[in-house]
Amino acid sequence: MKKQYLLTPGPTPIPPEVALKEALPILHHRTNEFAAIYKDVAEGLQYVFQTKNEVYTIAGSGTAAMEAAVVNVVSAGDKVIVASCGNFGDRWVKIAQSYGANVVQASVPWGNVVKPAEIEKALKENPDAKAVYTTFTETSTGVVNDIKAIGEIVSKTDAVFIVDAVSGLVGQEFKTDDWNVDIAVSGSQKGLMLAPGLSFITLSEKAWKAVENSKAPKFYLDIKKYKKSYATNETPFTPPVTLIVSLQESLKVIKEKGLENLWSEYKLLAKAARAGMKALGLELFGEIPCEVVTSAKAPEGIGGKIVKTLREKYGVSIAGGQGDLKGKIIRFAHMGFIGKADLLVGFACLEMVLTELGVQIEKGKGVAAAEEALLNG
């Protein structure tokens, strides 16, 4: 009997009507019934990715789709540019290097955002680069990169532009086709308001040309297998049917609400979260904050304790820092099925925890500032 409040950047809370679909009896995946669901899901995914291209569903964590975006594009020895600004950007480096790619880094220190001009420079210096990899919203630090600007630059070259939109999709404006993103990947447990276990990938015509030339070894993540099965509304391997049935429901929820409306709501939550942090004297972290998670510097030495106490004493899960930022920042997520009141729960409990840990704050001030922002829109 411990009530839980999830304010983490994945997994996120999911609507009860979506959760209940997971409990329905198992459907066989080679039936007309399942094919109809899969087709509906595929169309819904095209809407959330804002793409006319096919979106494939892979059973696995978001990292599986990231790896698919490497093994289907590169060959050992290929040059690729990675523009990382945090833990998830660094994952592109690790995956690409695992497959023998020659990685040119156009990365920036954690907390900063990727500089489009640096990517332009890297592309000029490396005209043989096969691909540019970056991250949309980098949740490890809480920043957002200008994918539109980078997409415009990469589109003028032969390189394929590949974006990790795992945490940002649905939570913040993202337009795969309009922004010249050749490959976008995402996962189920963030903005899509679903349990973890599914990952997604979509490829442009330009990306498919790179796929034809890729020689990296692959089987489970061979995207051609997914494309072939997609034509008959199937998956190449047994799909997680219960997750896909509940995905159909969450996509319905998203479509009914409208992507633009969701973007506005998360934007407002982000504004309120930033106001709350500032009112409590917590300095915001990150060059350009994203709209799905808010990072702030923790008072010296107690970053880990804040996260632990919030969870153990009040059932409120937020995230701490990763890598070098461990213990140094706290991260409040506002993605997935989350409302204004959830954010206020987070701030109220944060105020109690800060007080308990001996930080001098004025109780109620963070909540008040967040309320003010929410009221003023």
Added chain:
Amino acid sequence: MKKQYLLTPGPTPIPPEVALKEALPILHHRTNEFAAIYKDVAEGLQYVFQTKNEVYTIAGSGTAAMEAAVVNVVSAGDKVIVASCGNFGDRWVKIAQSYGANVVQASVPWGNVVKPAEIEKALKENPDAKAVYTTFTETSTGVVNDIKAIGEIVSKTDAVFIVDAVSGLVGQEFKTDDWNVDIAVSGSQKGLMLAPGLSFITLSEKAWKAVENSKAPKFYLDIKKYKKSYATNETPFTPPVTLIVSLQESLKVIKEKGLENLWSEYKLLAKAARAGMKALGLELFGEIPCEVVTSAKAPEGIGGKIVKTLREKYGVSIAGGQGDLKGKIIRFAHMGFIGKADLLVGFACLEMVLTELGVQIEKGKGVAAAEEALLNG
């Protein structure tokens, strides 16, 4: 409003108490609560695999765990022996070849079982073989291989013995450690009575030595990452938390019932299924039938129609043949959460469908023979 009856070799029906767990609110995966569940699940998996070694959970279809059993063991150019007797055995060949392995086949025609003596011969002729891959229950044809005998042979060599136990685990006696299996893989949607989306792998000490020498590129399926996280009851990537929470419940169901009792029950169901088929004049297919699926030859030209009509008219899902066996056999599965009555539903509807398709049978005869077998134990 169409009632469905699932008699397919995966996904299989799951107990309602297991299904309902999937609908519980999302737990964060980096918490003490989740770690306790993961630990419990890991112990339950050791029980079902009958192993003292660690069992790792990978988010993905069963094929993901199969690929993990290749990329963590072989390097390009390595010689491996594959003993296939069907579609899933052939998958070992495809995966191994995708990673540049030099595959020596000790395979037999579909419907036959792998011959231990052939493997002994192949090992003698290829003393440099790094691994022997085979399948426990080959559901594409309905046979079971003598893993114990093969394990004894391979254990006397330097090769690692790797078994696909995706469909047979829990459904038929399988003992990883006692049978000298170095790597066993499985999936969630068969005997484990769970939705698809999880796959499992366990490795012996001998297998770990091969892992140290493997140079195949990998990231998501890098088993060392799973071993490292396992030490703190975690997974390297966000796990499908709802599936793992429901896995805890299905493992509880299995432990309460007892593996030996489950093996006996499926054995009886298999006996009844074979009796039913024979009574309807359908010749059994496969050299040594397994206990999780029963295959029979379909009357000339109507194999596909039987499967389609059963599904569309009566909501009964069974499986047809794959590959060259397409349209030639029908397969009744008795794995997962399935009772005696489910099997009788299958035979009753099969009798109606055969009659509708013009096959001369005596209605009730298949059901009667199955009842007889079930009553006599």
